[in-house]
Amino acid sequence: xxxxxxxxxxxxxxxxxxxxxxxxxxxxxxxxxxxxxxxxxxxxxxxxxxxxxxxxxxxxxxxxxxxxxxxxxxxxxxxxxxxxxxxxxxxxxxxxxxxxxxxxxxxxxxxxxxxxxxxxxxxxxxxxxxxxxxxxxxxxxxxxxxxxxxxxxxxxxxxxxxxxxxxxxxxxxxxxxxxxxxxxxxxxxxxxxxxxxxxxxxxxxxxxxxxxxxxxxxxxxxxxxxxxxxxxxxxxxxxxxxxxxxxxxxxxxxxxxxxxxxxxxxxxxxxxxxxxxxxxxxxxxxxxxxxxxxxxxxxxxxxxxxxxxxxxxxxxxxxxxxxxxxxxxxxxxxxxxxxxxxxxxxxxxx
Numbered sequence: 257x258x259x260x261x262x263x264x265x266x267x268x269x270x271x272x273x274x275x276x277x278x279x280x281x282x283x284x285x286x287x288x289x290x291x292x293x294x295x296x297x298x299x300x301x302x303x304x305x306x307x308x309x310x311x312x313x314x315x316x317x318x319x320x321x322x323x324x325x326x327x328x329x330x331x332x333x334x335x336x337x338x339x340x341x342x343x344x345x346x347x348x349x350x351x352x353x354x355x356x357x358x359x360x361x362x363x364x365x366x367x368x369x370x371x372x373x374x375x376x377x378x379x380x381x382x383x384x385x386x387x388x389x390x391x392x393x394x395x396x397x398x399x400x401x402x403x404x405x406x407x408x409x410x411x412x413x414x415x416x417x418x419x420x421x422x423x424x425x426x427x428x429x430x431x432x433x434x435x436x437x438x439x440x441x442x443x444x445x446x447x448x449x450x451x452x453x454x455x456x457x458x459x460x461x462x463x464x465x466x467x468x469x470x471x472x473x474x475x476x477x478x479x480x481x482x483x484x485x486x487x488x489x490x491x492x493x494x495x496x497x498x499x500x501x502x503x504x505x506x507x508x509x510x511x512x513x514x515x516x517x518x519x520x521x522x523x524x525x526x527x528x529x530x531x532x533x534x535x536x537x538x539x540x541x542x543x544x545x546x547x548x549x550x551x552x553x554x555x556x557x558x559x560x561x562x563x564x565x566x567x568x569x570x571x572x573x574x575x576x577x578x579x580x581x582x583x584x585x586x587x588x589x590x591x592x593x594x595x596x597x598x599x600x601x602x603x604x605x606x
Contacts, residue, residue, distance in 0.1 A: 258472050260301045262464025263294065266455055270302045273423055273453060274309065278391045282417035282451060284410075284424040286399075286443055288433075289457030290586075291519075292496025295427040298457065299395055302425060306393040311423075312341065312386055313393045318401040326405035327354060329396045330379060344385055350378040372405070376412045383413070384420045391421040399428040400439055407442050414446050430456065431523075431585065435570045459493020469498055486510075490588065497588055512591045520592035527571055530556055530564040535573060539593040540605040544583040545574075553605055 260267065266287075273283045289295045303313050314337055316329030325331075331354035334345045345351045386392045396402075396410065413424060433440050446452045460468065465488050470479060479487075483505060491498035497516065504513040524532060537553040538545040551561050565582070568574040577583040584590040597605070 258297075258468060260297060261467045261471070262460045263298050263301075263457070266298060266457060267301060269453065269455060270298070270425065271305060273425075274302070274306055274311070274391075274393065277393070277421050277423035278309065278311075280419050280421055282420045282422045282424075283453065284414040284417075284446065284449075284451060285426070285453045285455055286446065287425060287427045287455045287457065288430040288443070289427075290431040290459075290494065291429050292494045293457050293459065294495045295429075295457055296397065297495070299397070299425060299427055303393065303395060306391075306423075309391075311391045311393045312338070312389070313395070314341075315395040315397070318396070318398040318403075318406065320401045323403040323405075326403055327375065327409065328403065329399075329406055330354060330409065333394060333396075334382075341386060345382060348378045348382060350374045351382060372408070375405075376409055379409060380413060380416055383417070383422050387421040392423070394422065394424045396424065396426040399426045400432040400437065402439065404438070407439060411442055411446060414449060414452055418451075431572050434572065460495060461493070462488050465491060465493055465495065465498055468495055469502055472499065472502070492587055494586070494588075497586075512588060512595055516588070517592045517595060520586075520589050521596055523571070523573065523589075524593060527567055527573065528564070530554075530560055531567045531571075531573075534561065534564040535568060535593055536597060536601070537605055538574065538582065538584070539590050539597070540602065543587055543590055544577055544581055546581045548580070550582075 270285060273285055276283050287295050287299065303315065306313050314333040316331070316333030316336075318329050319325070321328075334342065334351065334354055335356060337345065342355065345355060383392055383394065396406075399406070399410070402410070410424070410426060417424075428439055428443070433443075443454065447454045466484055469484060469487060487498050487501050487505065490501055500513050500516040504511075524535060527535075533556065534550060534554045537550045540553070541549055547565075551558075554561055554564070556564060565574065569576065569582070572585050573589065574582040575585055594602075
């Protein structure tokens with residue numbers, strides 16, 4: 257694993273929260289940041305610190321499968337827990353259903369408020385029991401994909417855990433939190449609690465990103481100054497983007513890697529056809545697009561154009577820039593959209 261760079265402040269905040277939890281003050285931290293900016297790497301470092309400090313570390317992942325599997329990250333965390341903790345989970349019939357061999361799956365359970373209350377109480381009780389033996393760090397990754405039951409349970413735990421030696425750390429993608437995303441309300445609500453810390457990871461500084469690339473174990477033994485500068489400039493502080501660009505740099509073409517382009521275009525595919533039409537016109541205009549120019553090139557009427565731009569801003573694909581234009585949230589997003597244009601389409605828009 258590459259050395260963690262450029263995140264000293266955020267790591268110090270999370271280590272302080274671990275100290276609070278170990279002292280008997282339950283805490284919750286929600287770590288937000290764009291995809292690829294380094295949330296998982298930071299949390300991995302925190303997990304290593306917690307293990308060295310004698311914490312029981314549990315980690316569960318959310319998945320992009322909607323509400324079809326309730327409590328998924330908690331089921332994942334309990335499934336991968338140490339054997340002695342799994343026995344404690346199995347001793348609670350409600351929680352036992354979350355394990356692979358626990359009988360009825362959670363989605364087959366009664367969806368009534370009483371069943372939900374039993375599940376919430378069982379999770380709270382299990383964490384309290386674990387924390388009586390040693391402090392507990394519960395990591396919940398990718399909460400932007402969390403189902404409603406998970407969001408509700410996280411809210412419940414953040415409010416109910418008080419003197420237990422428990423620290424909860426959740427991560428989520430800020431670039432996926434459009435204005436109507438259900439997690440946005442949860443983050444805003446929990447952010448008002450004194451026991452909850454909101455930590456947002458911004459782009460890595462250029463020097464830190466350059467250090468990160470130079471220290472990668474699978475990277476070239478020596479990066480030229482010109483190549484390193486180019487990678488840092490294009491990645492704009494995003495560690496994952498920089499790593500993908502570095503991996504593709506051996507060909508020397510400077511073309512956006514196929515996998516990275518597909519990842520960026522997947523976000524574009526979530527918006528409406530008129531919004532994609534505006535985004536394609538904006539990509540031809542450049543990183544920064546003049547509002548009147550894009551409006552004319554898009555071919556939409558005024559009302560359709562306004563709705564499309566509002567949708568793009570809500571999904572954080574474009575951000576307002578000054579009083580007369582917009583810019584792409586990330587330069588590589590513009591590269592991906594521009595590279596996806598058909599030749600005739602590109603010519604017409606130009």
